[in-house]
Amino acid sequence: MSNHPEISVDLHFDDRSVDLIEHGFDIGIGTSINEDSRLIARQLFSTGVGVYAAPSYLEHYGEPQSLTVPASGAWVSGCLNKKSKLGKLFLS
Numbered sequence: 001m002s003n004h005p006e007i008s009v010d011l012h013f014d015d016r017s018v019d020l021i022e023h024g025f026d027i028g029i030g031t032s033i034n035e036d037s038r039l040i041a042r043q044l045f046s047t048g049v050g051v052y053a054a055p056s057y058l059e060h061y062g063e064p065q066s067l068t069v070p071a072s073g074a075w076v077s078g079c080l081n082k083k084s085k086l087g088k089l090f091l092s
Contacts (some may be wrong), residue, residue, distance in 0.1 A: 020028045021038055
């Protein structure tokens with residue numbers, strides 16, 4: 001930023017959908033497509049979703065056959081934001 005001291009950057013992190021224009025943001029980076037036609041959107045990169053477990057977890061509980069209903073083990077539900085839903089995730 002030393003090349004452009006007149007520019008300041010404030011970072012805001014939120015898991016809710018936020019109206020960027022209403023809240024005075026100049027730029028936003030998100031994980032879902034905003035339907036707001038007032039914005040110009042460009043895809044920066046693609047990501048994937050993975051399910052991970054330690055070998056000891058799989059040895060103890062077995063490998064899950066689906067992500068819908070866990071048979072046993074420690075499971076956590078999660079989502080990246082309110083628009084993108086993930087299935088059940090298991091932790092090691």
